[in-house]
Amino acid sequence: MTNEILTISNFNVNYGSKKILDNINLSFKKNTINCIIGSSGCGKTTLLKSINNSIVFESELHVDGNICYDGKNISDIDDSTLRKEIAMLMQMPVVFPFSLYKNLEYVLDYYLKIDKTRKNDMIVDILKKVQLYEEVKDDLNISAEKLSGGQKQRLCLARALLTEPKIILLDEPCSALDVYNTMCIENLLLSLKHESTIIIVTHNIQEAKRINDRIIFMKDGKVVEDNENFFENMSTEEARAFINVN
Amino acid sequence: MNKTKEKIFKYFTKALTYIALSMLLFVICFIVKEALPIFKVVSVKEFVLGTEWVPIDFGFGTKYGMRYFIMGTLLVSLIAVVISMFISIGVSLFLSVVANDRARRNIFPVIDLLSGIPSVVYGFIALELLSPIFFSFGVKTGNCVLLAAIVLSIMITPYIVSSVTYTFVNLRNKYMISIKNLGIDEWYGMTTIILPKSVKRIVLSLILANCRAMGETMAVMMVMGNAIVLPTILGKGESIASLIALEMGTAVRESNHYYALYAAGLVLMATVLIINIVLHKFSKEST
Amino acid sequence: MKTLSKIIKFFSYTSFILLMGIIIFIFLYTVYRSIGIINFEFIFDSPRGMVLGEEGGIFPAIIGSIWFSFTALILAFVPALCSAIYLVFYLKNNRVKTFINNVFENVAAIPSIIFGLFSYAVFVYMLGFGRCILSAGVALALMIFPFLERKIEKSFLEVDKNLLIASYNLGIDIRRTFIKIVLPLCFKEIISSVILSLLFAMGATAPILFTGGVAFATVPNSLLKPAMALPLHLYLMIAQGASQINRAYGVAAVSLMILFIFSTLAYCLSHKTYKKV
Numbered sequence: 001m002t003n004e005i006l007t008i009s010n011f012n013v014n015y016g017s018k019k020i021l022d023n024i025n026l027s028f029k030k031n032t033i034n035c036i037i038g039s040s041g042c043g044k045t046t047l048l049k050s051i052n053n054s055i056v057f058e059s060e061l062h063v064d065g066n067i068c069y070d071g072k073n074i075s076d077i078d079d080s081t082l083r084k085e086i087a088m089l090m091q092m093p094v095v096f097p098f099s100l101y102k103n104l105e106y107v108l109d110y111y112l113k114i115d116k117t118r119k120n121d122m123i124v125d126i127l128k129k130v131q132l133y134e135e136v137k138d139d140l141n142i143s144a145e146k147l148s149g150g151q152k153q154r155l156c157l158a159r160a161l162l163t164e165p166k167i168i169l170l171d172e173p174c175s176a177l178d179v180y181n182t183m184c185i186e187n188l189l190l191s192l193k194h195e196s197t198i199i200i201v202t203h204n205i206q207e208a209k210r211i212n213d214r215i216i217f218m219k220d221g222k223v224v225e226d227n228e229n230f231f232e233n234m235s236t237e238e239a240r241a242f243i244n245v246n
Numbered sequence: 247m248n249k250t251k252e253k254i255f256k257y258f259t260k261a262l263t264y265i266a267l268s269m270l271l272f273v274i275c276f277i278v279k280e281a282l283p284i285f286k287v288v289s290v291k292e293f294v295l296g297t298e299w300v301p302i303d304f305g306f307g308t309k310y311g312m313r314y315f316i317m318g319t320l321l322v323s324l325i326a327v328v329i330s331m332f333i334s335i336g337v338s339l340f341l342s343v344v345a346n347d348r349a350r351r352n353i354f355p356v357i358d359l360l361s362g363i364p365s366v367v368y369g370f371i372a373l374e375l376l377s378p379i380f381f382s383f384g385v386k387t388g389n390c391v392l393l394a395a396i397v398l399s400i401m402i403t404p405y406i407v408s409s410v411t412y413t414f415v416n417l418r419n420k421y422m423i424s425i426k427n428l429g430i431d432e433w434y435g436m437t438t439i440i441l442p443k444s445v446k447r448i449v450l451s452l453i454l455a456n457c458r459a460m461g462e463t464m465a466v467m468m469v470m471g472n473a474i475v476l477p478t479i480l481g482k483g484e485s486i487a488s489l490i491a492l493e494m495g496t497a498v499r500e501s502n503h504y505y506a507l508y509a510a511g512l513v514l515m516a517t518v519l520i521i522n523i524v525l526h527k528f529s530k531e532s533t
Numbered sequence: 534m535k536t537l538s539k540i541i542k543f544f545s546y547t548s549f550i551l552l553m554g555i556i557i558f559i560f561l562y563t564v565y566r567s568i569g570i571i572n573f574e575f576i577f578d579s580p581r582g583m584v585l586g587e588e589g590g591i592f593p594a595i596i597g598s599i600w601f602s603f604t605a606l607i608l609a610f611v612p613a614l615c616s617a618i619y620l621v622f623y624l625k626n627n628r629v630k631t632f633i634n635n636v637f638e639n640v641a642a643i644p645s646i647i648f649g650l651f652s653y654a655v656f657v658y659m660l661g662f663g664r665c666i667l668s669a670g671v672a673l674a675l676m677i678f679p680f681l682e683r684k685i686e687k688s689f690l691e692v693d694k695n696l697l698i699a700s701y702n703l704g705i706d707i708r709r710t711f712i713k714i715v716l717p718l719c720f721k722e723i724i725s726s727v728i729l730s731l732l733f734a735m736g737a738t739a740p741i742l743f744t745g746g747v748a749f750a751t752v753p754n755s756l757l758k759p760a761m762a763l764p765l766h767l768y769l770m771i772a773q774g775a776s777q778i779n780r781a782y783g784v785a786a787v788s789l790m791i792l793f794i795f796s797t798l799a800y801c802l803s804h805k806t807y808k809k810v
Binding site (some may be wrong): 403 | 534535537538539541542544545546547548549551552553555556559560562563611612613615616618619620623624633635636637638639640642643644645646647648649650651653654655658675678679682706707708709711729732733735736737738739742743763764765767768771778781785788789792793796797800
């Protein structure tokens with residue numbers, strides 16, 4: 001019980017009469033990498049957005065069911081606090097219109113009151129952690145918009161890590177990146193799992209194979225298979241069919 | 247058969263486009279042409295910078311100096327923009343953050359009603375309700391530049407609101423999800439990221455609104471005082487548009503007075519056109 | 534920073550309430566002050582009294598305003614529609630298109646009184662029409678043209694390009710595509726834009742001041758005669774020191790009610806107009 005950080009029970013999401021998520025029941029153990037796979041439209045992104053309650057940004061959806069984070073129902077937790085502890089990274093990295101340095105300083109200034117030298121140290125540390133420091137150390141004041149896609153994504157990851165999240169949600173973070181950057185991010189996730197729980201939506205089967213501790217295969221809004229040894233021992237027909245095609 | 251119809255259609259629409267274009271350009275050229283004769287009587291410098299406006303010869307000669315009118319126009323429009331800036335940005339913030347898409351769609355027409363209210367009605371209500379307030383504070387007759395600026399500010403607000411809200415909404419769509427996903431309060435994000443990034447567009451909208459304000463005739467004419475003196479905020483003044491409206495009826499056709507009024511119109515038109523052209527170039531480059 | 538954002542939040546709520554309050558106040562107060570004034574006689578009678586408008590009605594002014602705005606519309610509509618069609622569907626040369634669009638956009642900023650000046654010299658005198666509805670109509674048409682053209686152009690641009698491509702790929706020429714596909718789709722928007730342009734022309738006083746608007750005239754029956762107009766009538770009542778202020782409120786109220794009713798109509802027709810934001 002205490003090993004579970006997130007539990008989703010009887011969770012449904014409807015858009016009008018269309019069922020986007022159908023009776024989802026899942027629980028997540030601490031410090032694991034959980035990969036959600038499935039074809040487009042199966043509800044993976046909606047599931048992710050439900051966890052940090054960012055589906056409220058889309059007002060037309062009707063939500064029903066329970067999500068428990070750290071023992072508490074997320075509807076009882078203030079959104080701001082929830083999102084501080086559950087970080088989300090999206091497919092297209094969105095950097096703020098500031099310098100790279102300020103993108104990170106911005107988050108620190110919001111949450112902490114610390115002096116400039118400590119701030120600076122924290123920023124350098126986090127950049128080193130996401131393997132970005134060496135590439136940008138000569139000019140931390142470069143506008144973040146001038147960075148490459150891979151660098152931006154790592155910056156977004158660094159930004160999210162500054163809030164010390166216990167769960168990190170990622171929605172196809174590498175789909176717009178090249179092989180080098182993808183490997184970078186994957187390695188980062190492998191090391192980050194020791195501090196946080198990772199839930200990643202991906203359509204890259206090889207990637208899922210590389211990093212997962214557990215695979216959740218979804219189809220038409222339902223969880224079809226939930227397996228810690230997925231690639232060795234698939235149990236459902238649909239999963240096999242999906243892997244064959246992909 | 248179809249081919250000829252198509253050809254006629256194409257050339258008809260083309261012809262009308264160019265006719266419209268020429269007509270508009272003709273208007274501009276014509277104003278210039280009708281204004282030129284005055285510059286035989288008075289130099290451009292004297293016309294623009296002179297402080298005396300005596301269009302009718304009472305025995306002391308005529309003078310055509312527009313300085314006070316130019317100052318009046320600038321003063322009233324700038325104050326109007328400053329006043330409107332606060333309300334407009336505030337309303338735009340509300341519309342982009344608090345109001346959802348549907349609410350915006352329903353509120354915009356209400357705000358646009360303001361832009362449809364005839365200028366005379368604005369002047370009338372200001373004269374009836376606000377002028378007495380100014381009068382009780384010691385302003386003679388209650389009419390002054392500030393009052394005109396207040397009325398103008400309401401008139402130009404819808405234009406600023408629509409343009410600034412558009413900017414805010416676009417930026418909000420771009421950044422707000424990321425901001426909220428970090429657990430950061432949306433008004434904090436609005437203030438620290440979106441507002442600063444909007445400054446350029448806001449300034450552009452304000453300058454365009456300023457041009458609108460400079461051209462406004464009736465409301466300003468009714469409450470600004472119309473005294474040909476150095477305009478001060480609580481004192482009287484006269485705008486260029488008011489000058490033309492008030493004196494055109496009595497100016498003898500093709501007299502110097504007449505040409506001078508056209509020249510005044512030219513000054514107004516040229517100022518507004520130049521600002522607009524420069525601004526559009528500037529905003530196209532930065533988008 | 535956090536306190537600043539709280540202040541800004543408060544400020545935005547207050548500004549919104551203030552602006553809404555002002556709008557509602559203007560409409561309600563004007564109507565309130567005109568209670569008792571607006572009756573059958575007011576609308577359908579002619580003005581009378583030492584200062585015109587102190588007694589009697591405003592019928593010639595209402596009809597005059599209608600004549601002025603419709604003249605302006607007729608003069609401006611065809612060029613606006615054709616320009617929009619040509620610029621959106623035919624003209625490919627981007628430089629020329631940008632130039633024309635720039636001219637239209639910049640002319641939109643020209644103060645309306647300038648168009649009055651133009652018409653005064655050209656139509657009233659040079660062409661000899663004198664002060665009449667036609668001369669004023671020209672000035673008003675020039676004023677509303679950029680506005681109308683821009684709105685029509687926008688509605689054409691919102692038509693799904695794929696529809697057009699599909700039509701052209703079938704070999705159908707632009708004229709037929711426009712008439713059969715674009716026009717039906719944009720029809721409501723165009724009507725809405727027309728209504729808004731009429732309202733715009735109806736509220737304008739400056740361009741008609743010395744081109745066709747007068748203090749007293751009978752109900753117009755010809756384009757070549759001057760006429761009264763609602764806003765001008767209101768202005769003259771005030772300028773000449775009318776003592777029956779409630780009657781002035783009556784004129785204002787009529788103007789505002791026309792604005793309100795037809796704006797609502799225009800808005801309902803064009804449910805798409807504000808969809809972009």
